[in-house]
Amino acid sequence: MLLLSFKNMHAKLKTLKGKLSPKLNLSRFFKKRSKKAGLPPGSIVHIGDKITEKIGISLIKYGDNFCEEKKIENIEESFKEKDDISILWINIEGIHDTSIIEKTGTFFNLHPLLQEDIANSQQRPKIDEYADSFSLFLKMLTYNDDNNQLQSEQITLIFGKNFLITFQEGLKGDVFETVRARLRSGKGKIRKRGTDYLAYALVDAIIDNYFEILEKFGDEIEILEDELMQNPSPYTMQEIHILKREILLLRKSAWPLREVINHLQKEENPLINELTKIYLRDVYDHTIQIIDTVETFRDILSEMFDIYLSSVSNKLNETMKFLTALSTIFIPVTFLVGVYGMNFKFMPELEMKWTYPALWVIMITASIVTYLYFRKKNFI
Amino acid sequence: MLLLSFKNMHAKLKTLKGKLSPKLNLSRFFKKRSKKAGLPPGSIVHIGDKITEKIGISLIKYGDNFCEEKKIENIEESFKEKDDISILWINIEGIHDTSIIEKTGTFFNLHPLLQEDIANSQQRPKIDEYADSFSLFLKMLTYNDDNNQLQSEQITLIFGKNFLITFQEGLKGDVFETVRARLRSGKGKIRKRGTDYLAYALVDAIIDNYFEILEKFGDEIEILEDELMQNPSPYTMQEIHILKREILLLRKSAWPLREVINHLQKEENPLINELTKIYLRDVYDHTIQIIDTVETFRDILSEMFDIYLSSVSNKLNETMKFLTALSTIFIPVTFLVGVYGMNFKFMPELEMKWTYPALWVIMITASIVTYLYFRKKNFI
């Protein structure tokens, strides 16, 4: 029976493991770029996973009082739409077809190294300034409920006098739908301001999304805390570690963000309007808040790991104390009964009538005394 | 009996747990803001808990030699009170009715983003400078004796030439009563100075309150220390962790405070009088002192956790040594009595008269020698 239960225990642990060992999925932290080795700088090589087959291109052209939207097949169509009065936002979903990047680069006069960076989904969040444009590299995070993991998608945002281009890696959907809605409806000031304000709105949407991720993490931490207090198991511990790793990924995206926004906010460039800077200050506050919360979560999770470890050693201690108490009570009396099981010819006690019950009395008394003593010493 | 006591132990632990697992209450660290996703910047959306039903508005208008107090129903009434000679302090308790924020914002010409921030109780302590006003976001902490947890309430403090507005989240009571008393009585210089001095007095009241929180923490730490030295239990350990978490919250409010006060003190702005700056330096010293004490408390609590862990492993060691000593004494003699319990036909020892008492002598001597040896080696 014991062996059976022993077997069960192992089986149970195995099930847990199956449930618990989502791959580290290191590629989310670091992507292979071996293809690139040895090519001259400016060579546009796609680095990352090819996520979608077909690259979707959509245009939004707007001015003070109009807003047109279009889905196009061919990147060249968008070039004809560019003029000096209205603002053109080209959104390209997919970076594995490097010819599109190249054509766009040629038309908008983008530096070869910038073109190279667009195709490389492994950029750290950064901002680069060029003569007549800015490029921002950011990470859009989504929480995949299937495997409880964060997904990271790189967004490149390039804006000049009256154009703004966004490159996405191609994961379905984005966080810009609310910006599009504001453009369509003309609510707020978005149609009255320049490309810097549009860029701000997009960055703001990405960062707002981080708060949603943090909320999900917050919920999970609360559930884990309950578990830890009520019924800590190796499972709880693994969950803590998985969460820690996800937060590591979030952290890696959030910290450089601060520099990016700070740089943009301090920039003395005609492309960035003074009025927009107040909005950038607001975004900056948000990034600080995100970093703050990420660090708080890290602290709380580390605490939880400590609590787990000390609860394990408490349990071990309790088990040992119980085992010791058990041994202390039974080992001496077992010795005693052994004594009277000996076959010596001359053991006078064995012949007397009262010795057997007397032994029982002695053994029971000893056990009770030991038990009470342990009880008092808080040993059992 | 053993099983019984075993059961008791579990029951006891359970009671402890019930007492010990106050919810993490993560929302104190981080509030959900999903409602906001997708709205244009400057949209005033309340983020946080709706604490009170009715928003209370009170006015204090004062000059060198007068001070009027009024409770009003309608925010518009306050606007009529504003003039260029006396100073007007409007205190609004509750931020969930965004229309009040909006009306105030329109009248006092507050930036839309500032209005948005007021309604969002999740601000990090910060200071923002505008053309003709300053806004300060601070956290007012109160210690809830019911659940031994800190409560945090956001205070927004906006002041311009001769007005000062405070927005509170709406928890009952605040820490400003002493400032009001000074205004009423006209003691000190408070009625003779400008809004900057009033702002200083309010900030000082908030920070003074932090010292009271620290005192409470100090008392708890001393109690815990006693417990740890006299009778460490898993309960002590959990208390340490709960305290650590509360201090994490205090810390999150205190560190940014330093920057806020420092910024205010360094400010070159006609709104901030040179005379007030000496008082701000004093407040700055207080924030440094608070941070210092918070960090000291953290260090002490970490130390206490280490002491707890090493006391657990000491106990485990003592238990193991006792068990080993017990086994060492009884296992060999139990073997011996087993030997003479064997039923071999030809065991000459069994027939001799003196072997039984001799065996007793041997066994007792061996036990005593072993015992003394262990004693000497400090093993028992």
Add this chain to the structure above:
Amino acid sequence: MLLLSFKNMHAKLKTLKGKLSPKLNLSRFFKKRSKKAGLPPGSIVHIGDKITEKIGISLIKYGDNFCEEKKIENIEESFKEKDDISILWINIEGIHDTSIIEKTGTFFNLHPLLQEDIANSQQRPKIDEYADSFSLFLKMLTYNDDNNQLQSEQITLIFGKNFLITFQEGLKGDVFETVRARLRSGKGKIRKRGTDYLAYALVDAIIDNYFEILEKFGDEIEILEDELMQNPSPYTMQEIHILKREILLLRKSAWPLREVINHLQKEENPLINELTKIYLRDVYDHTIQIIDTVETFRDILSEMFDIYLSSVSNKLNETMKFLTALSTIFIPVTFLVGVYGMNFKFMPELEMKWTYPALWVIMITASIVTYLYFRKKNFI
């Protein structure tokens, strides 16, 4: 007997605890200031322990070639002594009589906030500059041999053109006796220089005292090290922690000191003579040395805690190995003797003459082989 020794062990530990659990004495780190809540700034309220009943006031007035000393009852008497030629040092022992502080403040024109700070023994070491005076807040440390704890006494040092005032909390004695001796004897340059040099001499005396504290700590660390290497016990561990806590207090006083001295040394103020600055550089070097040593002591103590922990787990390991070896040797043979204690009718071995001695041979051989095997494997 075992139970007895078990009892002894507990008793022994209790004695140790009595010896070892000096109160944390948190008030040394942080003093209550609740009395103050709600008073206007500049209100002089005593915060701290009332140490002495009677406040002692002493004067030293000196010039190039004279030095007068006086003990006075009434602070007003000192004001008459002030003139523009000689230097007046007023030393006030006790800060709980705020009227003395107020009168002094009024006569010497001290800022109300400064007066408030003097009465508050909870200041962090700091330096404040005013129009015509400097104020320094420092901690004088003394090692109380009775309870092996540091005592901290706040010294406020205010100096202007030709006066210097020191406020002490009122602990018996101070570290200034050597400075007084130099003033009396006229040795060195102390009577020929200004108040800045006197201030330097006093600060230097305070800091020199820190080195003595460090020496005491150094001695204790060496004793502890010996103990740790020869005979580590829970007692050693607690000593380490107590020392760590004392060093935390020293550290809290030493780090801000560096800023204070550095500020003074960099000051461009006619009150601070260029010649004095070279001496301040020397004091600055001393503070750096103190901080350095404090940090080294912290490192060494952390190391010692690690050594303690690993020595505990080594011991546990040794105990377990011994227990396992014991079990491995006796459990199988105890089983064997059990076998031949069975009462089966048909056990042919029992009838043969040579089986009993043969069993002994087998059991002894098995034990020896196991023992030697363990020996070789370094298991026992």
Add this chain to the structure above:
Amino acid sequence: MLLLSFKNMHAKLKTLKGKLSPKLNLSRFFKKRSKKAGLPPGSIVHIGDKITEKIGISLIKYGDNFCEEKKIENIEESFKEKDDISILWINIEGIHDTSIIEKTGTFFNLHPLLQEDIANSQQRPKIDEYADSFSLFLKMLTYNDDNNQLQSEQITLIFGKNFLITFQEGLKGDVFETVRARLRSGKGKIRKRGTDYLAYALVDAIIDNYFEILEKFGDEIEILEDELMQNPSPYTMQEIHILKREILLLRKSAWPLREVINHLQKEENPLINELTKIYLRDVYDHTIQIIDTVETFRDILSEMFDIYLSSVSNKLNETMKFLTALSTIFIPVTFLVGVYGMNFKFMPELEMKWTYPALWVIMITASIVTYLYFRKKNFI
């Protein structure tokens, strides 16, 4: 049998150790330089391992539309090739023949200290600026698949107006083959730009190589993670530590790299063209990315070590619980059977017919109840 398996276990561990204990190979972190002690500065002494017997020297001379390659025996041959129009790249593989370094130094007018540094393979990555040349010291890393260790080779890169010299330590092969190919083919801008661009291309090649190392590390970390989740063993733990140490080496090369590139990029020197600086910014981004990834890997490996430790203590706990359960079930019943093995004359139970089966019933019932109780308490 048990002993046998015990022996096997030891044998197994030994095999693992043989596999697992690659020498720390500390010389990769730190090379002996005793030979040098006492020589005047500028003495060229080779420090490091003599890797190759014969020093290989190769030349590449190129201009806008030509590119010549040559292998030479004698360093003097290269000096004749230098002219003012084309660019000369001299690549010297081996630094143990100091006469070559000296002759080169004399011809190209290199500072004696620079010559000394070239011969010393223990340089930290650094950049030194001289009147008419720059020198860069970098580390080229290669992953040795034989012993799973990184190998580090020092590259010194000196460039002036129209020459560039590279000194390698002499390990077979280098990472410059792709640069040579681009020079030969004339693809890209490499032949049209100056020595600064060539230097950039070489540095870029070295850094690109770092990414390949990181990929290998990433692969190993993923394998280790799987192992850790499925079947953690001391072997896994050692692997984690070995990886940590390799990453320490990578880190030591990567951090100073950042300063080097940053310095080069900020340099105001006619030797560094403005156009090249944009490329240097790109390289700088890469170094940041490398450092970022190295730190992430460190974090992940630390996490993994924590997981390992807590999995060990979980296992210990499980084992102890099993042992305790086993003891709790069998010790009491063994005591009972001992009782009825006693030889007292008057034990009435022994005479009754139903007592033997009754005892069985009692023992089995007790075992089952205990077992079920433990089961419910999740103890087995």
Add this chain to the structure above:
Amino acid sequence: MLLLSFKNMHAKLKTLKGKLSPKLNLSRFFKKRSKKAGLPPGSIVHIGDKITEKIGISLIKYGDNFCEEKKIENIEESFKEKDDISILWINIEGIHDTSIIEKTGTFFNLHPLLQEDIANSQQRPKIDEYADSFSLFLKMLTYNDDNNQLQSEQITLIFGKNFLITFQEGLKGDVFETVRARLRSGKGKIRKRGTDYLAYALVDAIIDNYFEILEKFGDEIEILEDELMQNPSPYTMQEIHILKREILLLRKSAWPLREVINHLQKEENPLINELTKIYLRDVYDHTIQIIDTVETFRDILSEMFDIYLSSVSNKLNETMKFLTALSTIFIPVTFLVGVYGMNFKFMPELEMKWTYPALWVIMITASIVTYLYFRKKNFI
């Protein structure tokens, strides 16, 4: 026998301890300076150990083409040698005779505080600039092979226009022999440059010596690593800690060195020639390298301590598993043989002929099955 081996184990550990517990020798980190308390600044008091009885004084006077060496008895003799053309290097071994320091100070016009510092062997490495001279305080380290400990000797180096004075604490020998040899032979530029170059050469010699210390440490770390992988023992652990402490001492000397050299290199002072600065840059690189290596060694030693701890807990785990397996196999069968040792009158099994062998079969089968099961589960 067991007890015997137990005794042996203790004896063995004791021997190890004798070998292993070299005194912390804290005075190497911190020297007592109580003698000094209360003296006016500028009082020259020797702090440190009196190492040598007789203070040795030696002179080297050199110019472009001559170099005279002299050992003198009396410091005054050296003053006569000073002239404005040649450079005079006075080397004084021993600082406990303060009259020598005073006379030198008076002749060379050294600041009283500088004189005080020379006599105090507890200086932190630092540089002080005076009107017409520089003073450098450095630590010369030597590795004492007798007790495997570092020894630290303070060197004060004072140089002005054409004199350089070195004060050593008086340990036998120094690291300057190579510099003297270069002066004697006139090799290199040392006789052609000023005192700044001589100072550089001496500092360089001191720092070169640090590399030798690091080499010794490197060797020890490699030996320890081998030990840790092959046969970790408490001895290994103590060695790790001893090494850590020695490195702490080295670190304390190395870090401030960086500031000293950096200060010297940045100095705008006619005493420091521009040509010398390139050499100082080289020395600066060396100090960075030393710090780098020290930190790497610290990291490696911390790693090693972690490996040790986890190897201890692995062993504990193995031991427990073995003990559990042993118990699981023998406890049930011991119970069974106990059953058939009972003396009940009516135990039908006892009467049957086949039950005894059958029991053997059952017991052996059960053991083998359990054993195989454990084997498969990797439990033994």
